[in-house]
Amino acid sequence: MLLLRYVLRADLRRLILLLTVGSVLVTLGNSYLAIYNVQRTLLVENTLIANQRYASKVAESAQMMLNTAQHSIAFSASLFAKEPLTSVKADEEVYRLVNQLDVFNSAIVVNSKAEVMAVYPETTISKGYVLPENTRQSFYERKPLISNPFHSISGHTIISISHPIWNEDGQYLGYIAGTIYLDKNGSLSRLMREHYFTDHSYLYVVDQYGELLFHIDPERVGENVAQMPLVQKAMTGFEGSAEGRNSKGIDMLAGFAPVRAANWGVVVQKPREQVLASLDEHLMRVFWQSLPLAILTLIVIWFLALLISRPLRQLARNAERVNEKDVQQSILAIRSWYYEASQLKMAVLNAIGLLNDKIHQLDTVSQTDPLTNLYNRRGMQRLLDEFEANNEPFSVLALDIDHFKAVNDRYGHDVGDLVIQQLAFQMKTFIREGDIACRVGGEEFLVFLPNTNAEKAFNLAQSLRESIASTQMPKVQRITVSVGLGCVHESVTMQNIDLAIKQADRALYKAKNAGRNCVCFSDHVSSSKSSDH
Numbered sequence: 247m248l249l250l251r252y253v254l255r256a257d258l259r260r261l262i263l264l265l266t267v268g269s270v271l272v273t274l275g276n277s278y279l280a281i282y283n284v285q286r287t288l289l290v291e292n293t294l295i296a297n298q299r300y301a302s303k304v305a306e307s308a309q310m311m312l313n314t315a316q317h318s319i320a321f322s323a324s325l326f327a328k329e330p331l332t333s334v335k336a337d338e339e340v341y342r343l344v345n346q347l348d349v350f351n352s353a354i355v356v357n358s359k360a361e362v363m364a365v366y367p368e369t370t371i372s373k374g375y376v377l378p379e380n381t382r383q384s385f386y387e388r389k390p391l392i393s394n395p396f397h398s399i400s401g402h403t404i405i406s407i408s409h410p411i412w413n414e415d416g417q418y419l420g421y422i423a424g425t426i427y428l429d430k431n432g433s434l435s436r437l438m439r440e441h442y443f444t445d446h447s448y449l450y451v452v453d454q455y456g457e458l459l460f461h462i463d464p465e466r467v468g469e470n471v472a473q474m475p476l477v478q479k480a481m482t483g484f485e486g487s488a489e490g491r492n493s494k495g496i497d498m499l500a501g502f503a504p505v506r507a508a509n510w511g512v513v514v515q516k517p518r519e520q521v522l523a524s525l526d527e528h529l530m531r532v533f534w535q536s537l538p539l540a541i542l543t544l545i546v547i548w549f550l551a552l553l554i555s556r557p558l559r560q561l562a563r564n565a566e567r568v569n570e571k572d573v574q575q576s577i578l579a580i581r582s583w584y585y586e587a588s589q590l591k592m593a594v595l596n597a598i599g600l601l602n603d604k605i606h607q608l609d610t611v612s613q614t615d616p617l618t619n620l621y622n623r624r625g626m627q628r629l630l631d632e633f634e635a636n637n638e639p640f641s642v643l644a645l646d647i648d649h650f651k652a653v654n655d656r657y658g659h660d661v662g663d664l665v666i667q668q669l670a671f672q673m674k675t676f677i678r679e680g681d682i683a684c685r686v687g688g689e690e691f692l693v694f695l696p697n698t699n700a701e702k703a704f705n706l707a708q709s710l711r712e713s714i715a716s717t718q719m720p721k722v723q724r725i726t727v728s729v730g731l732g733c734v735h736e737s738v739t740m741q742n743i744d745l746a747i748k749q750a751d752r753a754l755y756k757a758k759n760a761g762r763n764c765v766c767f768s769d770h771v772s773s774s775k776s777s778d779h
């Protein structure tokens with residue numbers, strides 16, 4: 247809401263700020279997203295590769311252990327080929343197998359009648375025990391075997407590694423076998439446990455039927471997980487990696503590798519969420535590290551926005567007060583340091599110049615009499631204000647055409663106008679530079695003579711009157727004027743000015759009464775003591 251209000255009160259600076267800050271934020275967001283995506287892909291790929299390598303390494307170790315076990319059993323079987331298979335010899339061999347290698351949990355020698363000849367350690371099975379039919383795989387197949395996992399009579403899940411015993415004549419004497427527990431006491435289990443991870447990764451081993459041979463949760467050993475897609479991949483006999491769900495519905499990144507000697511699959515996996523958790527931390531670190539620079543960037547943007555918008559802002563502010571006197575000065579002072587601002591500044595200055603000219607024109611028109619182009623009463627008042635402001639003494643002539651009514655009556659109004667125009671022209675030509683003539687009524691004029699005393703003014707008035715009287719006028723041949731004179735000598739106040747004009751009027755009246763075509767004046771003109779003559 248606040249942001250909306252801020253935008254709605256938009257000015258250039260805010261817009262630049264919003265635009266640039268928005269762009270920076272979008273760019274930053276994009277960068278974070280890109281970093282996140284690239285890092286996530288990398289992390290997932292690296293985890294998959296790492297898990298595959300680990301699975302491969304563990305599978306290799308298991309393979310080596312099984313190979314060692316097979317070689318040991320094969321060596322023991324070869325011993326009986328050279329020497330007669332006696333009970334004592336068999337006892338010695340099973341004892342050696344279990345204790346020397348630390349691979350087998352138990353060992354057994356079965357003779358050609360499927361009777362146990364030797365067993366170590368003696369548990370539920372003892373010498374003379376005849377193997378039941380369903381446990382005679384090694385006995386019948388007569389070849390080196392790694393059995394499928396099975397539950398022993400003693401309650402362990404075990405595998406058996408067996409080798410047939412042939413004497414030198416090729417006669418089958420039975421077989422020797424070592425067993426490995428798959429539960430926590432077994433050598434295979436110990437081997438797997440060495441590969442425990444501390445980072446939420448874990449591994450498990452399945453046989454060719456998808457049964458768990460090893461799992462970090464010992465309770466799950468023996469469970470069939472063949473339906474799990476990851477397990478199915480691991481059971482293909484190839485090394486690889488894949489993403490998939492575990493039995494609890496958790497997304498996993500898994501690597502797998504086969505133990506070919508036993509058709510097993512080793513799977514190493516890590517929850518995807520755990521892998522990506524580090525990425526979130528990483529991204530937060532990137533965010534905090536880039537924050538000072540981002541803040542600095544925003545400050546620089548703010549400063550630049552200020553710098554760019556400043557001349558335009560100042561121009562706009564000045565445009566608001568275009569009527570004020572000093573506006574042109576303040577616009578000239580604006581530092582328009584780039585092209586657009588400088589052009590705008592010129593345009594605004596030109597516009598203000600034009601406006602002032604226009605105002606001046608209108609002003610002049612409003613202060614000028616259209617018929618004669620002399621000042622009218624309004625123009626005269628401005629003049630008087632200046633006299634007062636400058637405390638400038640002056641004399642004033644009140645001038646009126648004699649018997650002008652007769653002119654109008656005889657020649658018509660148009661001729662009367664021409665006469666007024668001609669008279670005005672003659673007055674303007676006659677008066678000195680600095681003197682000012684005004685038309686204040688139909689055929690009444692006031693002529694202001696700055697810094698001119700009464701005597702000088704009187705002489706001037708006489709000359710003007712004579713000049714008019716001797717000038718040829720349109721149609722009417724000749725006209726005369728009567729002139730009254732007033733003066734302001736000192737203390738040029740508006741009151742004294744009014745008094746001087748009134749005195750000039752009265753003097754004019756006097757001149758009319760004196761027979762016209764003459765000049766009369768008041769000698770005391772600037773104070774109430776003045777009187778007319």
Ligand SMILES: Nc1nc2c(ncn2[C@@H]2O[C@H](COP(=O)(O)OP(=O)(O)OP(=O)(O)O)[C@@H](O)[C@H]2O)c(=O)[nH]1
Nearest residue numbers: 646647648649650651652654659660662663688689
């Ligand atoms: N043509 C013309 N006549 C004007 C104008 N303004 C005033 N008048 C006339 O000027 C005449 C002034 O006459 P009056 O004031 O009686 O005085 P006068 O006839 O000049 O006689 P005195 O002043 O006493 O000598 C009137 O007839 C007005 O109509 C104008 O602009 N043009």
